[in-house]
Amino acid sequence: MADNSQPADAQLRNGSDLCLACGMCCDGTLFSNARLTRPQKNGAVSLGMRVVDRTDEDGGSTLWFELPCHLHIEGRCSIYDQWRPDICGDYTCGVLDAYLDGSRSLDECVQIVGDVRANAVEAHAAIAAESGGKPPTAPEMLAIAAMDVYRRRYFNKRDKQHSVPD
Ligand code: SF4
Numbered sequence: 001m002a003d004n005s006q007p008a009d010a011q012l013r014n015g016s017d018l019c020l021a022c023g024m025c026c027d028g029t030l031f032s033n034a035r036l037t038r039p040q041k042n043g044a045v046s047l048g049m050r051v052v053d054r055t056d057e058d059g060g061s062t063l064w065f066e067l068p069c070h071l072h073i074e075g076r077c078s079i080y081d082q083w084r085p086d087i088c089g090d091y092t093c094g095v096l097d098a099y100l101d102g103s104r105s106l107d108e109c110v111q112i113v114g115d116v117r118a119n120a121v122e123a124h125a126a127i128a129a130e131s132g133g134k135p136p137t138a139p140e141m142l143a144i145a146a147m148d149v150y151r152r153r154y155f156n157k158r159d160k161q162h163s164v165p166d
């Protein structure tokens, strides 16, 4: 049954147009890893994903594959029609949700994606330099802080299925 609380064009949206213009939950722009369930570990390994399976000193366990995903090729998932970890098909971000429920237009969402991607170039370069011992400059610190704001304001939905880049 159609949801008449949504704008008419929102009822036709499936999100693929936005995600094909984005890809930031696969390419390492927004997150450094994505959670796996234990039954999916071997499948992820056989896809060549960089799987991390770690038991912490306090007994907690971590099971994820690292991002960027090598299967994200030319702006899209190269195994879209094949088996993938559940998170690949299940994950939606706040921007996609806003697009699907009609509260943001495609143009608005694409603008957000473009802004984040432009900022991410400087932020990731600064993070990489910092991990090599080079203190970030003031503009670089702003770019790093802006990534956090973008994530919290537009993308995060309090889910713990992805983690931010280190
Ligand atoms: S789910 Fe969100 S972050 Fe992932 S590709 Fe779609 S719009 Fe981009």
Ligand code: SF4
Pocket: 025, 026, 069, 070, 071, 072, 073, 076, 077, 078, 079, 080, 084, 085, 088, 089
């Ligand atoms: S398998 Fe596809 S959907 Fe999953 S992280 Fe890789 S590129 Fe993205």
